[in-house]
C-alpha cells in the first residue's frame with residue numbers, strides 16, 4: 001500500500017484508542033499503537049451493562065435531543081454542551097456500526113437490536129450484548145484493527161509503557177518515549193501527532209472497580225509536561241460493588257435496569273435470612289425517596305443514599321452493606337440477560353444471586369475528569385490529542401451509565417480526523433534531527449536509573465496502599481475541607497518518602513518494580529490534582545458532595561476546573577462552560593423531570 | 597419454570613493458620629527453572645492474586661531468604677481479560693478467580709502450587725508470551741469485512757437465537773487454557789481450538805458468511821483443523837464455556853460440504 005507519509009501514535013488500545021486507530025488506518029495513514037497490555041485485554045473488557053444511543057426502536061419517542069438533555073442534566077450542568085450534542089447525535093450510527101461489525105447484541109423477536117433501561121433516563125436506550133458489552137465492543141474494534149495490522153497500516157507495540165511526551169523547543173508534541181516492559185529498553189516514537197487513550201486513574205484510590213492497568217500514569221506524565229488536567233475532583237463512586245481483598249468488583253447498573261431492588265431490613269440486626277424477611281419489614285429506601293426513578297436514580301445519588309444508610313448504622317447487620325435483590329425475577333431471565341455479571345458475584349462471593357440477595361457497597365469507578373481538550377479533542381499542547389476516559393469532555397459532574405463506552409468511541413472518532421488534519425499541516429522542520437528525541441530518551445533513562453539505584457528502604461507497594469486509603473477515606477463520597485487539606489499533606493509526605501524507595505528486585509528482566517514506581521510517582525501528582533480540585537470547589541455538584549456546602553452554586557462554580565503542573569502545587573483556574581443548548585436547571589429525581 | 601433449588605457452596609470450615617505458596621521461578625526465558633516456597637497468614641477471601649501481591653511486597657521465602665518478587669500478569673481481576681492465566685495446583689486457569697479457600701478445600705492441604713503455562717515462551721516466573729494466539733486470529737481472518745466504518749445504517753436482521761449462539765463464541769478471552777490442555781497443541785504444528793472457534797463465530801454471521809471460505813482456508817494447512825484428535829480436553833478447561841468441540845465439528849462439516857459441492861452451491 002502506498003504510504004501517505006503521515007504517522008500518528010496512539011497510546012492505549014481500549015475502545016477509544018482502537019476507534020481512532022481504525023479511522024486513521026482507513027484513511028490510509030499509519031498508526032503506531034502503544035499499549036501496556038495486549039490491546040484485546042484492555043480495561044474496556046470490564047464494561048458490562050451496555051452502550052447508549054437514542055435509536056428509538058421501542059416507540060417511546062426517544063431522540064438524540066432527549067439523550068443530550070439526560071446527559072447534561074445527569075452531569076449536573078458541568079459539561080460543555082456542544083460536544084455532548086455531537087456525541088448523542090452520532091450515537092445511533094455508532095451503535096449501527098458495531099452491529100455491522102458483528103457484535104452479538106441481544107435481539108428482539110423481529111431480529112432487531114434490543115435496548116434496556118439504564119440509570120438517569122426513562123427510555124430504553126442501552127444496547128447490550130449479554131452482560132459483557134464492553135468486551136464485545138472492544139473485540140469488534142480489536143478485530144477491525146487486526147485487519148489493518150495485517151494490511152500494514154497499524155503497528156502494535158504491546159507490552160510497552162509510555163513514559164513521557166517528546167516536546168520540541170516550542171512545546172509542540174513530536175512523539176513519545178515508551179519502555180519495553182520485558183527488557184526495560186527505552187524507545188522514542190516519532191509521530192506527526194499523538195493521541196492519548198489511556199483510560200482512567202482508578203488505581204490512585206488503591207482499590208476500585210478498575211483494572212490494574214488503570215493508573216492514569218501516562219496522563220499524569222502529560223500533565224507534568226504541561227498538559228492541562230480538567231475537573232480532576234469529579235470521581236464517580238459506583239453505588240453497587242462487591243468489596244474484595246484485591247479489588248472492588250462491579251455489580252453493573254444493569255442489575256437494577258433489569259428490575260433489581262435495593263433494600264435493607266428495617267431492623268439491621270434482623271437475624272432472618274433475607275428471603276424470609278417480609279416486605280413490611282424491608283426498607284426500599286431508593287424507591288421510597290425517589291418514586292419516579294426508584295432504583296434507577298443517577299449514580300451519585302444512589303451512592304450517597306447507600307453510603308448514608310450505612311453511615312447511620314442501618315446497613316445489613318450494621319455493616320457497610322445493603323441488599324441488591326434480583327430474586328423476584330425468574331432465574332432463566334436473569335441467566336440470559338445478566339448471566340456474566342451474576343457469575344462474577346457467584347465466583348467471588350459464593351452465593352448465587354438468582355436465589356440470594358447480593359450484598360453490595362459503593363466503590364470508586366470512573367473519572368469524569370481528565371486531560372483538558374477542546375471540542376475537537378485537542379489538548380492545549382499542539383500535536384497532542386486525547387480521547388476516552390482519559391479526557392474530561394463529556395460527563396460533567398457525573399456520568400450516566402452506558403454513556404462511557406459511547407463517549408470513548410465518539411472521542412476516538414473525533415480525535416482521529418482532528419489529529420490527521422493537524423498532521424497534514426504541521427511544520428515538520430528538523431525536529432527529528434535537532435535532538436529532542438535523544439534528549440527526552442536520556443532524561444527518561446536517568447529517571448529509571450535513579451529509581452533502580454535508590455536504596456532508601458521505603459516500600460513502594462506500602463506507599464501505594466497508604467495513598468489509596470487516604471484518597472478513599474477523604475476524597476470520595478463525602479468531602480470536608482479540613483480532611484481534604486490533611487489528605488494533600490499526606491500525599492506530599494508520601495511524595496517525599498517516594499524519593500527513598502528501594503525497588504527490592506535485583507532481576508531487572510521483566511521486573512514490575514520499575515514500572516510500578518514510575519506509575520506511583522505519576523499517581524501521586526494526579527492525587528494532588530484530585531484532592532486540591534475538591535478542596536477548592538466549595539459547592540456540591542454531581543459526584544462532588546460537601547455537607548458544608550450542600551447546594552450547587554452556578555454563579556461561582558458552573559465552571560471547568562483546570563489544573564496546571566508546577567513543582568510547588570497544581571495551579572488551579574476556572575473556565576466558563578458552554579450551556580448554549582440546554583438551560584441549566586436544578587436536578588430533581590423524585591418526580592419525572594419536566595422541561596426547565 | 598424456575599426452580600428454587602440451588603446448591604449451597606461448600607466452605608472451608610477449618611482453615612490452616614498459614615498457607616504455603618510453592619512458586620516456579622525462572623529468571624528469564626531460557627534460564628533454568630527452580631521452586632521457591634512462601635508462607636502467608638491465612639485470611640478469608642484471599643485469591644491467588646491477592647496472595648501474590650502480598651508476597652511481592654516483601655519477598656522472603658519460607659526459609660527466610662530474601663529473594664526477588666515473583667512476576668506475573670494481571671489486569672481486570674474479574675476473569676474477563678484472560679491475562680492472569682497460570683497453572684494452579686496442576687490445573688490451568690485464571691489466578692484472579694482462583695480462591696484460596698476453594699483450592700485448599702479441593703487439595704485438602706495447606707499448599708498452593710503455581711507454575712507458568714507450559715505451551716508458551718516463559719518470559720519470567722509466572723509470565724508467558726501468548727502473542728502467537730493473536731497471530732492465529734490473523735490466520736483465520738477473524739473479523740467481518742466492512743466496506744467502511746462510515747454510516748451505512750444497521751446491520752442485518754438476526755434472530756436472538758443466532759445472536760446468543762454467537763455470543764457464546766464471542767466471549768473467548770484468548771486466555772490459552774484450551775491450548776495448554778490440548779494434547780495436539782505445541783511446537784507450531786496445530787493452530788488449536790481457540791482460532792477454530794473464532795473462525796466459526798464469524799462464519800455464523802450473515803455478513804461474515806460471505807467470506808467464510810477465506811477463514812476456512814486458514815484452517816486447511818499443515819497446522820490446520822485435521823490435527824485435532826478429538827480428545828475434548830479443551831472444552832473441559834475453557835473458563836468461558838466456549839463450545840469448542842461444536843465449533844470443530846461444525847467447521848469440519850462445512851469443509852466436507854465444501855469439498856463435495858463447492859462454496860457457491862452451499
Ligand SMILES: Cc1cc2nc3c(=O)[nH]c(=O)nc-3n(C[C@H](O)[C@H](O)[C@H](O)COP(=O)(O)OP(=O)(O)OC[C@H]3O[C@@H](n4cnc5c(N)ncnc54)[C@H](O)[C@@H]3O)c2cc1C
Pocket residue numbers: 011012013014015016017034035036037038039042043044045046047048049050051133134160161162163197198199200209210211213214217218250252365366387388389390401402403404405406408
Ligand atoms: C467494571 C466496569 C464496568 C463498566 N461498565 C460500563 C458500561 O456498562 N457502560 C459504559 O458505558 N461504561 C462502562 N464502564 C466504563 C468504561 O468501561 C470505561 O470508561 C472505558 O472502557 C474506558 O475506555 P478507554 O478506551 O478510555 O480506556 P481503557 O479501555 O481503559 O484502555 C486503556 C488503554 O491504555 C493502555 N495504557 C494505559 N496506560 C498506558 C501507558 N502508560 N502506556 C501505554 N499504554 C497505556 C492500556 O493498555 C489500554 O490499552 C465500566 C467500567 C468499569 C470499571
Ligand code: SF4
Pocket residue numbers: 777778779780781788789823824825826827828829830831840841
Ligand atoms: S478436541 Fe482435543 S485435540 Fe481437538 S482441540 Fe480439543 S483438546 Fe485439542
Ligand code: SF4
Pocket residue numbers: 767768769770771772773774775789790793833834835836837838840
Ligand atoms: S476458547 Fe476458552 S480456553 Fe480457549 S482461549 Fe478462548 S476462553 Fe480461553
Ligand code: FES
Pocket residue numbers: 669670671672673674675676677678679680681690691692693
Ligand atoms: S486478571 Fe483478567 S482474567 Fe484474571
